[in-house]
Amino acid sequence: MITIKKYAAIDIGSNAMRLLITNIVEQHDKETQFNKSALIRVPIRLGQDAFTVGEISEENIDRMIDAMTAFKLLMKVYKVEKYKACATSAMREAYNGKEVAKIIEEKCDVAIDIIDGKIEATIIASSDLHSFLKTDQTYLYVDVGGGSTEFSLFSNGKMIASKSFKIGTVRLLNNMVCEIVWEEIEKWIKANTAEFDNVILIGSGGNINKIFKMSGKMQDKPLSYLYLNSQYQYLNSLTYEQRIAELGLNTDRADVIIPATRVYLNAMKWSGARQLYVPKIGLADGIVKAMYQGTF
Numbered sequence: 001m002i003t004i005k006k007y008a009a010i011d012i013g014s015n016a017m018r019l020l021i022t023n024i025v026e027q028h029d030k031e032t033q034f035n036k037s038a039l040i041r042v043p044i045r046l047g048q049d050a051f052t053v054g055e056i057s058e059e060n061i062d063r064m065i066d067a068m069t070a071f072k073l074l075m076k077v078y079k080v081e082k083y084k085a086c087a088t089s090a091m092r093e094a095y096n097g098k099e100v101a102k103i104i105e106e107k108c109d110v111a112i113d114i115i116d117g118k119i120e121a122t123i124i125a126s127s128d129l130h131s132f133l134k135t136d137q138t139y140l141y142v143d144v145g146g147g148s149t150e151f152s153l154f155s156n157g158k159m160i161a162s163k164s165f166k167i168g169t170v171r172l173l174n175n176m177v178c179e180i181v182w183e184e185i186e187k188w189i190k191a192n193t194a195e196f197d198n199v200i201l202i203g204s205g206g207n208i209n210k211i212f213k214m215s216g217k218m219q220d221k222p223l224s225y226l227y228l229n230s231q232y233q234y235l236n237s238l239t240y241e242q243r244i245a246e247l248g249l250n251t252d253r254a255d256v257i258i259p260a261t262r263v264y265l266n267a268m269k270w271s272g273a274r275q276l277y278v279p280k281i282g283l284a285d286g287i288v289k290a291m292y293q294g295t296f
């Protein structure tokens with residue numbers, strides 16, 4: 001006898017909005033399964049507004065309302081019984097972020113939680129990440145978004161340090177990250193990983209998932225530093241148009257994939273990691289898990 005519940009998570013990021021619909025399969029005396037039923041991604045680059053002019057534009061507010069209306073209808077069709085919507089750095093930093101959240105709630109009947117970087121990292125860690133960690137290994141988890149990057153260090157299966165930095169792909173594209181931020185990240189990573197040997201990197205985010213998919217590797221196999229660096233050089237050698245036409249990248253992926261790769265490469269270099277694993281996890285997965293476990 002099995003019980004199936006349908007939960008959904010809405011992730012309002014700096015580069016895109018995502019709706020994840022998950023089937024939660026419960027069986028007596030067996031571990032609960034979380035199976036993705038649908039994932040819809042809408043490329044509304046809120047960070048372009050928030051990080052350059054400090055507010056979400058009227059055009060993007062309208063696009064958000066349309067997207068959220070569509071998400072609400074899809075959840076109805078899929079018979080979703082519980083959902084949660086979370087917004088990250090773009091909505092955090094736009095001076096009209098709270099006002100936009102209120103407009104969407106009034107227009108679409110969807111309440112949005114604007115979460116800080118620390119909560120974001122904690123939610124992601126509550127996803128399938130723990131089932132991936134081996135207790136005798138040390139891992140540096142890196143989640144690169146459009147506006148911020150979350151770093152979490154795990155040792156003996158437990159998180160021992162975590163920090164969010166205002167560095168993300170949209171900020172980097174707009175030359176809004178000064179050298180001091182890079183230096184602070186380097187200092188934090190080196191200080192927290194100094195006592196550990198053989199640190200392994202875990203990467204999450206749309207860009208590293210795309211690079212991993214392009215590698216053709218099996219899901220449980222890591223990417224090497226040499227491979228990631230060669231991909232970085234290769235992507236840099238192509239024009240924006242070539243990345244779209246020759247590699248089949250989406251128009252909103254073809255530009256941000258390069259600065260994202262740079263963040264992962266630096267994290268590997270500063271932590272001494274030679275391997276990078278890319279499990280399919282992210283904020284939306286963590287939201288579903290946190291709702292189910294009652295830990296949100």
